[in-house]
Amino acid sequence: MTFTFKILDKTFIDAITPLVKKLNNDKVSESLLKERIAEMFNQNYECAGVFDDDILIGVCGLWYCTRHYSGRSVEPDHVFIAEGYRGKGLGHEFFSWIYDYVSKKGCESIELNTYVNNYSSHKFYYNQGFTILGYHFLKKL
Secondary structure: OOOEEEEEOHHHHHHHHHHHHHHOOOOOOHHHHHHHHHHHOOOOEEEEEEEEOOEEEEEEEEEEEEEOOOEEEEEEEEEEEOHHHOOOOHHHHHHHHHHHHHHHOOOOEEOOOOOOOOHHHHHHHHHOOOOOOOOOOOOOO
């Protein structure tokens, strides 16, 4: 199988939203997700996509910032690969493409969060060379 990787613009919101919704276990409505994703595109955010022919089968948000301890940084967010495509090396291929893409944009480091109970992602990120630096805390206002 040959896959295509590219940066998606706002016109892909309708295709991105159902994939991100699967990550949230339907905790956030599709309309609210679309609204939030549209707003994200107006911030320091890009969305990378994986295509099998013309079908979007994976996404990864990319948040950019500069951190005092790691320099210009990117944070992959809402990483999702459709279930039928998992376990075949596509995630590794996708992240290799992302590493190359963000390096060309001047990024010096990559940081990310993953849910505590998402054990398969932990294994994947360890295999990608990530280490645990700290804890992620959240407080809803």
